[in-house]
Amino acid sequence: MNKKDFSDLEDQIMSTVSNALKAIDFANLKRDITDKTEDTLNQFKSKFNGYSEKYMILNRKSKNDVSAYISKRPSGSISGILYILFGVIGSLVFGFSVITTLVFKMLFSSVVIISSNIILGVVFLFFAVSLGMLLRGMTLRKRVKRFKKYVRFIDDNSYFLISDLAKFAKEKESFVIKDLNKMIGLGMFLEGHIDEEKTYFMLNNEVYSDYLNLKKQQIAKEIDNEKSNEEIYNSEKEEKESIIRVGRSYIEQIKQIRNDLYKEEIAIKLDKLGNIANQILNQIEKNPKKIQEVNKFINHYLPITIKLINSYKDINNQLIKGENIENAKIEIEKSIDLINTAFENLLDDLFEDVVLDVSTDISVLKTLFKQEGLVEEDFKK
Structure with a gap:
């Protein structure tokens, strides 16, 4: 006809x-x-003109002979x-x-x-x-x-946002999606496609193929990012576990030396040292982000401390205790006091974020109580 x-x-x-x-x-x-x-x-009176190359989906506008993809x-x-x-x-x-x-x-x-x-x-x-x-x-x-x-x-677009079409047609987006799917099924759009997220409508197979390729690239990139994040996480986890493991071994050595020196005054100082060191490691296990702050504590301070108290143990075992030996013991004991003070300050610094969170929570509670008229000043009024 x-x-x-x-x-x-x-x-x-x-x-x-x-x-x-x-x-x-x-x-x-x-x-x-x-x-x-x-x-x-007038349904068969309109014709579409113009043809130019198609570009990558979602990146640039593509001008095609749209009539080739629309049922006459x-x-x-x-x-x-x-x-x-x-x-x-x-x-x-x-x-x-x-x-x-x-x-x-x-x-x-x-x-x-x-x-x-x-x-x-x-x-x-x-x-x-x-x-x-x-x-x-x-x-x-x-x-x-x-x-x-x-x-x-x-018009001459090879893809568009379904939400924009819904606004243009003054219809709900969900209705337009069902409508487009029905039209695609009936062959009204000869090569029409809707993406998985139901966000875009693509007019032809070439644009849809570009979309699928882009989707694959995005998925591959996400997988690579996940692997990279997992590797970083595993690396950080291994680092934390290694540091904790080394720290525990040093604490164990301190306990052993303390047991050998239980009759000496330094034993009390070593008990305190072991306790502080243990609390530092416990805090690092709870908050791995602080691990960089204790690197020197683990890799430098504790080894030097172990060396000092081992020296104390050696000179304390000497049968003849002269003036030099006694002076050395006194200097080491003073050093242990200094180390304990430094470790206490380090432990206190590790609780800085905790204190900040607590202060923030308390401030929020006070504000809420004041708004509700629950503070003591409001009752006096």
Whole structure:
């Protein structure tokens, strides 16, 4: 059927529908059908021009011959009109028949009731089918009208945001997604695709292929990032475990030396040293971010401390204790006091964030209590 023949068919259909509507005045029905029919008469008159190369999806605008990817006879363009035509004719004919049958039944009640009921039932059934055809036709025509609106929005874009189309069409985004999927299934968009996130509509297979490739690259990048993060995490975890393990071994050595020197005054200082060192390691286990702050504590201070108290143990085991030995012991004991003080300060620094969090929480609570009138000053008022 060429363009002229189709135009003649449209004129005939329009004329038939108009004549049928004149037979009986269904005002609302007439207005709706007329609007739907007029909106679709020029469906094959629009053409799309221009062609240029397609670019990468989501990165640049691509100008194509969009008409190559849009059905020239969208589903419902003809069938919708036919449904409306036969629906209107059937509704008029069988509607009139239903009314006639009811009048006949009222006037001639002596006639066999069963036969009149059967006739009424059959006629009403055909009337209902006709109404169904009419509604079906109107639905198809509405979809064709939306399709034309979508095509106008597409212009020369090979992809677009579905949310933008929904705003343009003044429809809910969820409805537009279902509508596009239906149109794709019916072949109205010959190569249409919607992405997995239901965010973009892609007009052709090439753009969709670019999208899939981009998606694969993104997934591969995310996997690499996850692996990298996992490696960093594992590295940090190994570093923490190694430092904790070394620190525990030093503390164990301090305990052993302390047990050998339990009769000496330094034993009390070593108890304190071991306790502080243990608390530092416990805090690092709870908050690994602080591990850099204790590197010197583990790698320098503790080894030197072990060396000092081992020296103390060696000179303390000398049978002859001269003045030099006693002076050395005194100096080491003073050094242990100094080390304990330094380790206490280090431990205190590790609790800086904890104190800050506590202060913040207390400040928030005070503000909330004041707003609710629960502080003591408010009660006095």
